[in-house]
Amino acid sequence: MNKTIKAVFTSAAAVLAVIVCTFFIIRQTHEDVLSKEAVVKKIEASYEGEVTKATQSKDKKTYDITLENPKGTYFIKADAKSADILSMNRVKAVNSSSMTEKEAEHLALKRVPGTVKKQTEQNRVAAYIIQKEDGETYEVKVDMEAKAVMSADQISSKDQQKTRITKKEAKTIAERETGGTADDADLEEHEGTLIFEVDVDLPDDKEATVKINAYTGKVANIVYED
Template identity: 75%
Template sequence: MTKRMKTGAAAAAAVLAIVICAVLIIQQTHEDALSKEAVIKKVEASYEGDITKVTRSNDKKTYDMTLENPKGIYFLKADAKSGDILSMNRVKETNTADMTEKEAEQLALVRVPGTVKKHTRKHGVASYTIQKNNGETYEVKVDMKTKAVVSADKISSKDKQKTTISEKEAKAIAEREAGGKADDADLEESEGTLLFEVDVDLPNDKEAKVKINAYTGKVSNIIYED
């Protein structure tokens, strides 16, 4: 074999070795990659929402994924080996505006028709105390984000004692309205509505009885006595 032939054979062998190594590396890379199902499971365990589309990149190194949740649609790129998120971009924003209080009240009244006696709102949930025409009282809760009634429970006589206005607050209201010093405050029911009846001692040695709605704090009546 001539010197030139030997040199050519050595070069060919070197090229073949490089090709074999590249194939082995690529094969090993593919074998180490997580399955599509495994990557989906890992991502959904870490992020709110559902994976709706998954494709493998041409170089097989990443998974391209579409994630959808109440806040919008996101495009994610995940490492094929570890399943770690390499990038995440929101491509569409979902309208997450809460419903208005008027809309929430209307929804509550559809569930329980009647008259709203009390209304509170906490952490995106609106609570309504609604009295029906037959005198029954219900507490209806509306989630203002999901725009749905989450509960509608009848309030028993015992539960009615849990009012928004405390006895101390009722006395303060009575003193402000009648202009005297509050003495006793009794909780009573009148036509299905709870009222505080507060006795107020006036400066002219007279008395006044002040009736206050136990849910709203509004004065419904003041009777001045001799």
């Protein structure tokens, strides 16, 4: 009888010991696991981009991370205890090719048809000062990475004095003054004043260039060519 009781107690003690050990192992394992916030912070500190999703596996051993950056979308599996990367795969690529200057200018002129008077570029954003035929001036900004027009704003009269005559009117004035046929008219800035320079075809295969003040419509100069 005593032997039986002793055997039962021995078995119970062994089972209890196993349970206690398992409990401490599980507890220790859980205590060693980093929080989701800690893992995300370490990933973002190590890699360019932003973590948009983070979930812990059922066995608590790893974290599944989704990272977004300019090059694409990445799926990362990280160790739950150390946040070390176990695997990293790009699941979506982003087209990194940007526009050329010529393509950006074409896009700007498509939004605001006219003549480009000035062009600058900074941080892959191209800015164009474009003057329309009616004399109105716009600043058009193009994002060369996104391949899109960011803005197209008319420059106010405080910043850019508007012309009083149009390109068509300048041609009419030139034809009236020379008796010829206006071929083309360009708006140029001369000593702070906008001038229409009109090319005129004359009889007998001769030509003339007429310069007209764009604000007043007065003829500033006529140059006849043989």
